[in-house]
Amino acid sequence: MAQIAYLLLSHKDAPAVIAQANRVTAAGDFLAIHFDARAPDGDYQQIVSELADNPRVVVTPRRVKCGWGEWSLVEATILAARAAIDTFPRATHFYMLSGDCMPIKSAEYCRAMLEAEDCDYIEHHDFHASDWIKTGFKEERLIYRHFFNERRNKALFYRSFELQKRLGLTRSVPQDLQIMIGSQWWCLRRETMQKVLAFTDRRRDVRRFFRTTWIPDETFFQTLVHHLIPRAELRNRTLTFLIFSDYGMPVSFYDDHYDLLLSQDYLFARKISPEALALKRRLGQLYTTVGMEFDISNEGRRLFQFLAGRGRVGRRFAPRFWEKESSIGRDRELLIVTCKKWHVAKRLVDRARQHTNLPGLKYLFDEEDTELPDLGGTQATLVKRTRHRRALMRMLFDYHDTDRLMICLDPSNLALMQDFESDRSTTRILEILCDFSDQYLEGHARRVGIAGQSTKAVTMSRLLPTIRADFQFESEAINAAGFTHLYRITESDTPDTNAGPLAEFLSIEPGAAQQIAASDHLFAD
Missing domain, CATH: 3.40.50 (Rossmann fold)
Incomplete structure (x- = not known):
């Protein structure tokens, strides 16, 4: 029987983290939490204290300071995965979550879906050939070293990039790897997770390479899983439902999206609005429901594109x-x-x-x-x-x-x-x-x-x-x-x-x- 260990990366809202932990463990699953070292120590201690008596929860004792686009997010994921593997020997699958994620199916449905196929669910598109990256840096993510956080130190980030570009300080991708890219919200089998961690320990050169790539959480696991696991055992998709706007921002879901979310062919959804209290309550109750059937129509993204597009009627590119x-x-x-x-x-x-x-x-x-x-x-x-x-x-x-x-x-x-x-x-x-x-x-x-x-x-x-x-x-x-x-x-x-x-x-x-x-x-x- 499938047993899921959720890997939760969180950087705020200790009460919400505690609620998430109680929710998934009440249905018999496990949870490994990494709480950002930038967050207040008091919040971290509150999480540790209130979940101390829950044997299905582990909080990583080591915390790293996480930053968007940095290696620190991959490092935090590795810490949570190691803690989950060591603490929960019965866990068969490891599923990445954020604090903004909520289940849109019951635990019973989730386990049945994971048991149906012996495979890993992870987006993995060819980095160079695909159009997964819509705008901005592409090859520059890999061939230059990124030492600074683009959001916190924008001037240093671009000054370092321009200097390397001017001096021709490029580097090569590890020759035996085909770089892949995709969503960071994946679900891997236990054996796959162990292979990835062992490869990370063994190949320090690969770890060094990804440590200074830009946004490595979209490439690190995607590349390694593709390298280590037979293609027949991979599903090129995520199990977390999310929509991005035309401007590259994640779309939030609110109380009136309940029926829409349940009809999507996914197990979790991101991002649930902090104000959607009724939706959170209903989805929390849903996860522990037994015997519920779900009618899958999977129209969510097309429906959003249609409705959002009504506000842009008349816009078109100027003729050449x-x-x-x-x-x-x-x-x-x-x-x-x-x-x-x-x-x-x-x-x-x-x-x-x-x-x-x-x-x-x-x-x-x-x-x-x-x-x-x-x-x-x-x-x-x-x-x-x-x-x-x-x-x-x-x-x-x-x-x-x-x-x-x-x-x-x-x-x-x-x-x-x-x-x-x-x-x-x-x-x-x-x-x-x-x-x-x-x-x-x-x-x-x-x-x-x-x-x-x-x-x-x-x-x-x-x-x-x-x-x-x-x-x-x-x-x-x-x-x-x-x-x-x-x-x-x-x-x-x-x-x-x-x-x-x-x-x-x-x-x-x-x-x-x-x-x-x-x-x-x-x-x-």
Whole structure:
């Protein structure tokens, strides 16, 4: 049976540390605590005193002063791991925690998950090949020696770096190691933990190297575990759920996030807000619950991206100068059909092609697998199509040997519509307004990943008005953009009413537009 020894690194809030210790040990697990030497001695003594009678808790007698980005965090982890191994011989797994972490599953569920596979859970991406580091230093973390703390001694940190860079004082990575990087919130088996500690004792050169790397808690264990353990026994993921904002800051969870957290495919969550007292109480009770089942939908990160993104509508990078100067062609006409229900727009384009013989391309800037001719690789990915949108459209006009071309666009692509509108060619836009039932919105939320199959009904009921409002906002933004040739047809109008704007959009006779508007099942889901 799996027995978990949690390794808790903490630097404040002695009462919260004590509560965390009582919580996990009440469920039969173990806890090794390293309390930062920078914290008051009185807090440390309080922890030691109040947990002295708990045989499932050990507090490291040696404390180090910890600093973000320093080797000291790795050293503190090693001290906690050694204490746990020596004190808890029955512990089978060692799980890293911080004081901001709380369980989002029961202890029973956690043990069952760890027993299901004989493996280690640790993120380990290739340091050089992956894009795990988004901004700032990358190779500089390794090839230069970092003696100062970037947050406490910023001037010395960068002065030392610039001096080494100017003098060419670089160093090599240990030749037998492939440097890996990932989250510091891992869960390792006992045998793996012992191998890592033994390797650390044996390879002083490796220890010296990582001692002066920058942010080694993201590389040290990740590299050593990858070096020591067969790939088949590694899972490249963390069991702790966390979200980072666009600015690289961890997102905090509050009292109303309880159901969301429980539905994620993780065992713990970070960071729980200090003010979320009700959430902490409920999660604390959850950990000792027996027989509870969890419906996993795992939509947390996508849901955050969707909701957080609503506040940034309209932001986009400025177009590159060669995109400004390029043109689809002065005498050409681009017909854009935009509709949130993609199948409706596709049907209309198919009907229009039958009546007009105009070439029509479907959601080429929204769907990766849209069928396109080979245009020298420009059409290969959505990123390339969007980056070289005018050049792509010019080639498509040439390929089809036409001066009039239809495409479909999602209403969220307002920036693309505005860019095409500003071109010297003529741009016509037909917006198709559809009715959206709650059932359709639920399906949309699941298709785009902001909800899962097991998302709670109460969560979905709160989400649907936001999605509906988002659709409405996109339509209003299109209306407010001031397009010269903008036409609308709606699901609620009759074919006779829709035929007028359709005839103007396609520049066809009213009779032909009437036939298209009256097509069977045009708006059907």
